[in-house]
Amino acid sequence: MDESLRELYQEVILDHSRHPRHFGALVDATHKGEGHNPLCGDRVKVYLHVDGEGRISDVSFEGKGCAISQASASLMTDLVKGRPVEEAEKLTGSFLQLVKGGDAEGLKGDDRERLDVMAGVSAFPMRVKCATLAWHTMMSALEGGESANGI
Amino acid sequence: MNVHAKPDFDPVAARGDFEILSRSVYGKPLVYLDSAASAQKPRAVLDAMTHFATSEYANVHRGVHYLSAAATGRYEAARETVRRFVGAAHADEIVFTKGGTEAINLVAQSYLAPRIEPGDEIVLTVMEHHSNIVPWHFLRERHGAVLRWVDVGDDGALAADAVDAAIGPRTKLVAIAHMSNVLGTVAPLKEIVARARAKGVPVIADGCQGAVHEILDMRDLDIDFYVLTGHKLYGPTGIGALYGKRAHLKSMRPFNGGGEMIREVTRDTISYADPPARFEAGTPPIIEAVGLAAALDYLGALDRHSVASHEQALLAHATTEIERLNWARIIGNAPNKGAILSFEAEGMHAHDLATILDREGVAVRAGHHCAQPLMERFGVASTTRASFALYNTYADVETLVAALHKARKILG
Numbered sequence: 001m002d003e004s005l006r007e008l009y010q011e012v013i014l015d016h017s018r019h020p021r022h023f024g025a026l027v028d029a030t031h032k033g034e035g036h037n038p039l040c041g042d043r044v045k046v047y048l049h050v051d052g053e054g055r056i057s058d059v060s061f062e063g064k065g066c067a068i069s070q071a072s073a074s075l076m077t078d079l080v081k082g083r084p085v086e087e088a089e090k091l092t093g094s095f096l097q098l099v100k101g102g103d104a105e106g107l108k109g110d111d112r113e114r115l116d117v118m119a120g121v122s123a124f125p126m127r128v129k130c131a132t133l134a135w136h137t138m139m140s141a142l143e144g145g146e147s148a149n150g151i
Numbered sequence: 152m153n154v155h156a157k158p159d160f161d162p163v164a165a166r167g168d169f170e171i172l173s174r175s176v177y178g179k180p181l182v183y184l185d186s187a188a189s190a191q192k193p194r195a196v197l198d199a200m201t202h203f204a205t206s207e208y209a210n211v212h213r214g215v216h217y218l219s220a221a222a223t224g225r226y227e228a229a230r231e232t233v234r235r236f237v238g239a240a241h242a243d244e245i246v247f248t249k250g251g252t253e254a255i256n257l258v259a260q261s262y263l264a265p266r267i268e269p270g271d272e273i274v275l276t277v278m279e280h281h282s283n284i285v286p287w288h289f290l291r292e293r294h295g296a297v298l299r300w301v302d303v304g305d306d307g308a309l310a311a312d313a314v315d316a317a318i319g320p321r322t323k324l325v326a327i328a329h330m331s332n333v334l335g336t337v338a339p340l341k342e343i344v345a346r347a348r349a350k351g352v353p354v355i356a357d358g359c360q361g362a363v364h365e366i367l368d369m370r371d372l373d374i375d376f377y378v379l380t381g382h383k384l385y386g387p388t389g390i391g392a393l394y395g396k397r398a399h400l401k402s403m404r405p406f407n408g409g410g411e412m413i414r415e416v417t418r419d420t421i422s423y424a425d426p427p428a429r430f431e432a433g434t435p436p437i438i439e440a441v442g443l444a445a446a447l448d449y450l451g452a453l454d455r456h457s458v459a460s461h462e463q464a465l466l467a468h469a470t471t472e473i474e475r476l477n478w479a480r481i482i483g484n485a486p487n488k489g490a491i492l493s494f495e496a497e498g499m500h501a502h503d504l505a506t507i508l509d510r511e512g513v514a515v516r517a518g519h520h521c522a523q524p525l526m527e528r529f530g531v532a533s534t535t536r537a538s539f540a541l542y543n544t545y546a547d548v549e550t551l552v553a554a555l556h557k558a559r560k561i562l563g
Contacts, residue, residue, distance in 0.1 A: 002177065002510045009503070009561050040502050041519040041532045064532055066500035067562065124506060 007120035033141030073134030160457035179512030187538030199445035238368035251380035269295025307483035329361025334483030335491035386446030400426035
């Protein structure tokens with residue numbers, strides 16, 4: 001099989017897409033955002049609860065989409081939960097670099113290890129938007145916006 | 152005795168006319184199953200455009216010099232070729248546009264907008280492409296038109312009765328796809344036109360898909376407007392055509408203003424040229440018109456009934472093969488459908504599937520196909536679509552099916 005395909009659809013990604021973590025609405029969300037990928041019609045909603053100290057105490061997402069977008073959203077919720085908003089923003093920046101083929105120098109340690117599974121997306125330029133949709137949506141939710149286009 | 156003057160169609164020989172089909176992608180031979188999005192171009196089209204640009208090119212309808220006359224001759228000859236292709240009575244009923252979308256917008260703005268009072272209705276079907284939806288939404292937003300939607304059956308078939316039932320006393324136009332770009336459904340256009348005509352309502356057909364697969368006869372159809380686009384007809388991008396009945400075109404105000412569409416301009420007044428020039432403001436797509444004519448000549452040299460049979464045979468074969476997969480569901484099984492096959496695969500999103508097929512060299516379309524109301528009707532966010540053209544073969548279908556199995560192995 002094509003190596004880049006194996007890289008793209010590795011077991012971790014398929015597992016996250018089949019069994020997404022933190023899936024569903026968050027009733028006490030302080031921030032929410034809706035993202036839309038006009039290319040395929042997929043939609044994702046991201047819910048966040050940010051506490052008084054600027055920490056993402058809870059996060060979830062819902063929506064239907066391809067394996068890449070679902071896995072990316074699921075991984076994202078795993079990674080940002082319990083962390084300060086500022087760190088989530090930095091992580092998003094690094095993630096965007098990673099899936100666009102950049103070296104994402106800011107990505108270190110456990111974050112690097114967990115997100116490296118998404119690096120294969122960079123070999124598929126038409127699919128980068130699928131991977132970034134949830135992240136853009138989270139950022140737009142944190143900024144108080146209501147929608148994102150995954151661009 | 153063979154009553155056809157033309158020999159039967161040979162798809163393998165035809166493939167030789169399309170150079171791009173011999174290339175490979177990711178080291179795999181290209182299997183191009185996305186002609187409903189845009190068809191590949193035969194060498195004859197590219198040669199005609201190059202030859203024209205290198206020997207006869209100038210602007211049209213302007214200069215008095217040799218090349219201007221030659222180019223004008225070729226441009227108007229292209230119009231005549233389109234007239235013949237659609238079976239229109241007069242060449243001045245053919246307006247060149249930059250594509251199908253512009254042609255529909257022209258009818259919406261120049262024909263219908265001045266005739267719309269708030270509450271007037273436009274009848275359209277759920278299987279329309281956005282290009283035959285959004286221009287009518289503009290009239291809803293800006294002029295208070297009401298859109299009346301006609302549903303298709305669960306098999307994707309469109310009944311003339313359903314269209315007829317939606318036509319009421321306030322209907323000002325029926326807008327309908329000749330062939331659905333997702334379901335492949337071919338609308339019973341002649342019957343729909345007859346029913347609408349009986350109620351005094353004009354009909355526009357979006358023929359961007361239909362013109363490729365069906366043999367057209369505007370006089371027999373007695374339709375008011377018909378739209379086609381060059382790039383799906385094996386011609387170049389940047390050109391399409393609107394057929395409009397002469398009386399309608401004469402009654403319409405221009406859409407774009409500029410050079411070549413006027414009779415006289417003074418500081419205080421303007422008067423307009425007659426159709427079709429009235430609707431072709433500015434320098435038109437001249438080289439593209441020559442290319443479109445070459446594409447229609449290319450098609451005209453083939454036995455189009457044999458081409459249609461070939462495409463139908465591919466569709467039937469692909470349908471049988473995909474029906475055998477108990478994890479795939481075909482969307483659109485109308486009795487009268489063209490060579491378009493949309494399907495959903497269990498547990499596989501269309502984009503993941505298309506990505507894997509791509510690495511096998513198989514180009515398909517995945518997504519909502521610019522037909523979101525139809526996606527909603529069938530309760531899907533997106534589908535995978537294989538579309539067949541004259542240059543596809545049984546081997547292409549086999550490769551598609553093998554690639555589907557592979558995708559299932561990776562994602563299933």
